[in-house]
Amino acid sequence: MSMALLETKNLGISFGGLKAVSDFNLTIEKGQLYGLIGPNGAGKTTIFNLLTGVYKPTEGMAELDGEVITGKSPVEICKHGVARTFQNIRLFKDLTVLDNVKVGLHNNYKYSLLDGIFRTPKYFKTEKAMNEKALELLKVFDLDNEAQFLAANLPYGKQRKLEIARALATEPKLLLLDEPAAGMNPNETQELMDNIRFIRDEFDMTILLIEHDMRLVSGICEEVTVLNFGQVLAQGETAQVLNDPAVIKAYIGE
Amino acid sequence: MKSLLQKKSTRNNLITYGAVIVFYAVFQTLATTGSLKSLYKGLLVPICAYVILAVSLNLTVGILGELSLGHAGFMCIGAYSSVIFSLATHETIKSDFLRFLLALIIGGVCAAIFGIIIGVPILRLSGDYLAIVTLAFGEIIKNICNVLYIGYDSNGFQVGIKDSSVQLAEDGKMILKGAMGASDIPKDSTFTIGIILVLITLFxxxxxxxxxxxxxxxxxxxxxxxAQSTGINITKYKLLAFTISSFFAGIAGTLYAHNYSILTTKKYDYNTSIAILVFVVLGGMGNIRGSIIAALILTVLPEILRGFSEYRMLIYSVVLIAMMIYNSSPKLQGIKEKYSIKRILDAKKRAKALGENEKEAE
Structure with a gap:
């Protein structure tokens, strides 16, 4: 395989007799901005859950950078380099904005429990480095002035951005964004699109995103996959796929 | 930015340490000068033990967010293991301080080990289920301690769950006598050691x-x-918090047990677990300083109310309810803000500044 960062082969899962996703094949090149779209209940979030280890697939497999990640636990997959955000925002709401990002840095900046309790020089050095890194990430999303706010007190749009910042803190190779623009107004969405492009360019990130806002999808995604009833309906270049009559039919009906 | 907040949280912690030390200084002076009634003097060590228990349970309930109803069980393990140690080495280790130090470590470590053993299976549960299981484990521990017979003679230790199963030689000595518990425990606990332990726990x-x-x-x-998808190992960190929490419960148990010459399981039952949980909930979950204050007030209150004899528990519950309302009602919080010491000081400062300005104007 040449440049494929993520490759899934016949990935699928059934809940009891219900096939939620089946025969899902996807190849994402390194540095790509890839869209995953489809009507409600098509199985988009289920695919995210399969890729991050929340669900174990009943068939098929997924490879990240040539390594099989299916069957591993969410923590292991995170360490392999897959980070995600959630459709319904899941922040650590009683922690500060800064601490939310610092939780994301957990596995990359280490000191022992005893270092922490006895406040050794290593503790101060590592914490300082963590603060700097976290503030740097928050700055990307213009959140650095709210660093000491509780996450729960942020406005909705900023909470979504904080989730992305936290995901980036784990230093992933692949970033999965689950409806990043949901609930945002057009201005916020525009800002988010700039942010996403910036992340891709600045962090050399590969991004797979689920989105219903077609303006965002056609604006930034190079390729898309359309999912309907757990199966791939269309796949390819964004403009082409979005004009596909079958896709329009799935979305709007006849 | 962060350094500012770090200073703020550090300052808050320092205030808490300071308050504990001031509390110690005041009551130690009162106790040595004899102006403290012996009733209250006897409460000083239990207060320290309950503060440690409340702070350590707050780690499980407030910081980890899991309800544990078996904290007295870990206290019980600490108490029994350390008392067995103290009685067994009473003659061999002459230094009271060294023996008690070792007893504290043994009490804490034994409780922590049980914390791990019990934590591994039960921390898979959460919410009400976890609460029920911890409650059960607390009772199991208490009841096992209640039937233990332990004695030693020149041949070594003997353990049994029946009086007859422990047959000692001439030179033997019983340490634990089942439901009768242990007696002649060296009274090693002092208020000073208690406060030091409180400070260590807080630290x-x-x-x-x-x-x-x-x-x-x-x-x-x-x-x-x-947390999971951010790469946090859930089981590891849950277990870590639970273990630290039970370690300090063991320390508190040791402190508490060495304050009395007799040890029975009566003090380590379900009611104590609930009482500790009440300290935590009333003081505010996750609020360490609140736990300390609640533990202090609720330990002293029943003793102060002794004068009311049969109305004692009635008044106690009324105070509980009043404290709860005070903590949760926004209106009363407003009053609290209005009459807080900080605000009054600020107002005085402002008034002073204003007065000076006026003088200048004249």
């Missing part, structure tokens, strides 16, 4: 919370699924 808990591990624990509390 560890404060620093734990404000570290990498503490953040991981709090992230699990706030959102388990997000």
């Amino acid at each position: 560890v808990v404060f620093n734990f919370v404000d570290s990498r591990a503490g953040r991981a624990v709090m992230s699990i509390r706030d959102n388990r699924i997000a």
